[in-house]
Amino acid sequence: MPLTNSFKEPVILENILNFAGMFGLIAVIALIIILVFKMEKIKELQAQLAKLKRAFDELDGQAKLIVQTDLELHHAQEELDKKVTGLVTLQKLTRMISTTLDEEEIFRKLEEKHIVELGFDRALAFSKDDANIYRARISIGYTMEETNYIIKELLNHPLILDKVLDKNKVFSSLDTDKDKASKEIPDLIKLLDISSFVCAPMMKKDGAIGALILGCESPYTRLTEGDKDLVYILATQIGQALENAKLFEETWRSHQELEAKIQQRTKELSAALEEIKLISKRKTDFISAVSHELRTPLTSIKGYASILALGKLGVLPPEAKERVEKINKHSDNLSQLINNLLDISRIESGRVELKLESLNLKNITDSLTDMLAPAMKEKAIEFLVDLPTGSPLVKGDKIQIERVFINLVGNAIKFVPENGRITIKAKMLDPETVQVSVSDNGIGIPEKDLAKLGEEFFRIDNDVNAKVKGTGLGLSLVKSIVAAHKGKLTISSQPGKGSTFSFTLPRGVI
Amino acid sequence: MSTFIGIGVSEKKDPFLAAAEAAKLALYQLHHREITLGILFSTIHFADKRLLEGITYSLGNIKLLGCSGAALISSHGILKYGVGVMLINSDKIKFGLAASGPINTKGPRAAGEEFAREALKNLGMTQRDMALILSDGLVENGSDLLRGIKDVVGSSFPVFGGSSADNLRFFKTYQYFNNELLANSLIGAIFSGEDLFGIGVRHGWKPLGKPHTITEVKGNIIKKIEGKPAISIYEEYFGKSKEEIKNTLIRMSIYYPLGLYVPGESEYLLRNALRIDEDGGLVCQGDASEGNDARLMMGTKDWALDAAAQAAQEAKSALQDKTIKGAIIFESISRHKLLGRLTEKELSRIKEVLGDVPILGICTYGEQAPLKSVEHYGEPYFHNETIAILTIGESHAANKLV
Numbered sequence: 001m002p003l004t005n006s007f008k009e010p011v012i013l014e015n016i017l018n019f020a021g022m023f024g025l026i027a028v029i030a031l032i033i034i035l036v037f038k039m040e041k042i043k044e045l046q047a048q049l050a051k052l053k054r055a056f057d058e059l060d061g062q063a064k065l066i067v068q069t070d071l072e073l074h075h076a077q078e079e080l081d082k083k084v085t086g087l088v089t090l091q092k093l094t095r096m097i098s099t100t101l102d103e104e105e106i107f108r109k110l111e112e113k114h115i116v117e118l119g120f121d122r123a124l125a126f127s128k129d130d131a132n133i134y135r136a137r138i139s140i141g142y143t144m145e146e147t148n149y150i151i152k153e154l155l156n157h158p159l160i161l162d163k164v165l166d167k168n169k170v171f172s173s174l175d176t177d178k179d180k181a182s183k184e185i186p187d188l189i190k191l192l193d194i195s196s197f198v199c200a201p202m203m204k205k206d207g208a209i210g211a212l213i214l215g216c217e218s219p220y221t222r223l224t225e226g227d228k229d230l231v232y233i234l235a236t237q238i239g240q241a242l243e244n245a246k247l248f249e250e251t252w253r254s255h256q257e258l259e260a261k262i263q264q265r266t267k268e269l270s271a272a273l274e275e276i277k278l279i280s281k282r283k284t285d286f287i288s289a290v291s292h293e294l295r296t297p298l299t300s301i302k303g304y305a306s307i308l309a310l311g312k313l314g315v316l317p318p319e320a321k322e323r324v325e326k327i328n329k330h331s332d333n334l335s336q337l338i339n340n341l342l343d344i345s346r347i348e349s350g351r352v353e354l355k356l357e358s359l360n361l362k363n364i365t366d367s368l369t370d371m372l373a374p375a376m377k378e379k380a381i382e383f384l385v386d387l388p389t390g391s392p393l394v395k396g397d398k399i400q401i402e403r404v405f406i407n408l409v410g411n412a413i414k415f416v417p418e419n420g421r422i423t424i425k426a427k428m429l430d431p432e433t434v435q436v437s438v439s440d441n442g443i444g445i446p447e448k449d450l451a452k453l454g455e456e457f458f459r460i461d462n463d464v465n466a467k468v469k470g471t472g473l474g475l476s477l478v479k480s481i482v483a484a485h486k487g488k489l490t491i492s493s494q495p496g497k498g499s500t501f502s503f504t505l506p507r508g509v510i
Numbered sequence: 511m512s513t514f515i516g517i518g519v520s521e522k523k524d525p526f527l528a529a530a531e532a533a534k535l536a537l538y539q540l541h542h543r544e545i546t547l548g549i550l551f552s553t554i555h556f557a558d559k560r561l562l563e564g565i566t567y568s569l570g571n572i573k574l575l576g577c578s579g580a581a582l583i584s585s586h587g588i589l590k591y592g593v594g595v596m597l598i599n600s601d602k603i604k605f606g607l608a609a610s611g612p613i614n615t616k617g618p619r620a621a622g623e624e625f626a627r628e629a630l631k632n633l634g635m636t637q638r639d640m641a642l643i644l645s646d647g648l649v650e651n652g653s654d655l656l657r658g659i660k661d662v663v664g665s666s667f668p669v670f671g672g673s674s675a676d677n678l679r680f681f682k683t684y685q686y687f688n689n690e691l692l693a694n695s696l697i698g699a700i701f702s703g704e705d706l707f708g709i710g711v712r713h714g715w716k717p718l719g720k721p722h723t724i725t726e727v728k729g730n731i732i733k734k735i736e737g738k739p740a741i742s743i744y745e746e747y748f749g750k751s752k753e754e755i756k757n758t759l760i761r762m763s764i765y766y767p768l769g770l771y772v773p774g775e776s777e778y779l780l781r782n783a784l785r786i787d788e789d790g791g792l793v794c795q796g797d798a799s800e801g802n803d804a805r806l807m808m809g810t811k812d813w814a815l816d817a818a819a820q821a822a823q824e825a826k827s828a829l830q831d832k833t834i835k836g837a838i839i840f841e842s843i844s845r846h847k848l849l850g851r852l853t854e855k856e857l858s859r860i861k862e863v864l865g866d867v868p869i870l871g872i873c874t875y876g877e878q879a880p881l882k883s884v885e886h887y888g889e890p891y892f893h894n895e896t897i898a899i900l901t902i903g904e905s906h907a908a909n910k911l912v
Binding site for chain 1: 523553555677678679680719720747749806847851
């Protein structure tokens, strides 16, 4: 038994060991399985991590792409903004300078604030003066001393000057390595004490007269091709404004010269007119004096001739009577001539005082008809009077106006053929003026003689005048009387068809 | 007991006449009240002694702060050429003015410290609430300047400011301090006027591509990113060589600045790269830290416009229920370049939020403003590419007394 017991204990121990071994084996297998699963999970996670990292890197890569695109967009936007702001300023400046016609004022209008609005810090403009020397016109950001020095030094940069002033090209610090002139860029930048610049020609019709330089102080201001365009437009506008100012000045100057000439000529004409008036007065005075002196002896001649002709001093032999009657008749003609001359001189010198009253044209034409009826009847002339309804009144001196009618109708009778026609018409020219016309269908007046009609002693050279004697003073008298009434005499005629003499008179009041 | 603000703008070409005109217009809006403080901004074209003579001619000797910039912002519009004056009359605002320089000899941090001590001394024993600073925009490490101020006033003290500019010439910027024309200086004031100021700062730029860890930094120079010279980030993204990038880096980094992740903030802190150093490191206007995640940032006009409205809203909300009497804006020149002709639209978005109040601002090379999140406890930082808006308010109670 004890043996059995002692035998049994190792068996139990063995069983326990076996069991533990099996359990351990199972546990190891389980752990291995778990480990395998974990390993798989780790692998999976590592793969996911790698995927995430890749995605993260890809996103970062995309961010780089975005940022690079965004930078381009910023540049484009900045340029656009600058252009829009520049154009707005340019438009404002153009309006200001194009309405200025003074050369100095054009340059004064370009102020520092405009330069800043255009995106620049400094400005310099120079052009040749009358003595052909370059002179500063705009200087912003420089003292006068600096400006003069810069202009002097600029003339030592022939390549830039040639490009801008001779070839009329815009030039900027962007143009590095573009042509020969670019060699002078660093020098110019140093001279102007700026970081970048645009230089453009100020153009007139016949070429560049100077240049405009705009510069940026900041090395971080990005100059663009758009800036070049902007400065070029501005410089061109200044050039055009200067051209306009010059044209205006020339026009103004010639206008002033013309004005001065007109004033001089007017002065001369006034002096001449005064002289003519004086001469005319002297002539009138002379005629008046002479006529007066002639009339006295003529009255005696005519008186004695009448006595002789009437046979109051005895009957005259027929030959003598004939001669005396001729003396009497010619004395009458001479007397009429002298009277007319005296009248003209009196009227012209204003010595005749017109007795102005409202006259009825109908009454005047009626008495005229009575007076001239025999003469018209002799030539079977048709006499028509066409006055508007209500017979207008005219304001005038009755005696003088009747003389006008007598002279005009008398002349018409003289030049109208037998069975001819004379018409008197009247119409209102305006509410204050009446126009009266005397027309005939007579021989008419040649055009060359029209202007001379009314001159004293002028008689048209025609058959009628050759037969009928006259003084050549009738129409002069008419003209003087009408003028004394502040009216105007006009004559129109067609040779062979007739003539119309029109005169105006002020309207009378009832 | 009230605050009145008037502004005037002029485009006259002579600095004296422009300043005199702008000052008179502002004074007219102020109904000829006594001037507590004057703010003078001008585009670089007017930075001349005669500008300050024009102010003195119109206003006499007043306390004045100002600087040159790339463009002038005012309620009337944006001008690339002009002078703007803001005049403040207030019996609630107290301040101590100070100027410190030359920064390049003293060092930015020392200059910042000197400024803060002087301003505090001039403020006296009054409670201090906010600092307004205007610094030379050519200082390469703007963060160091701010650090100097923070050394004195504490790191959570609100500082609002702008770095004067010269329209990307990077030659000389100017600061206007009382009747002095300064350069290479830090000027400003520390104000006392509890809850009278609201600050909002935003940019709207968004990250692009994967994050890159900054592995080596030396002050304001990011030397290495992921073990490679920092310039490689621009080389890789733009597919251009270092030589090609060298001359266009400033323009490139205006549109695509580096963004530093700031825990808790909704927007990244932006850094403009000024140049490449001899090892291929990027010299930035502000600093960065090793281990920071840097991203290439991208902006769009719409995002920039939205950011302006958000900044205005932030500045307005900071004033809570107070009436806004006026606002000062510092806008990065980069945003101005990005927006182009849309700058006027940005102004109208700001006005939609702030209402019809006098606004005066300038385009700067950098901005200083606090970060809002809890993690930063309102600590001011140097920013690039942002629009920073300071609203000046007044409680309704004060209004009722008028």
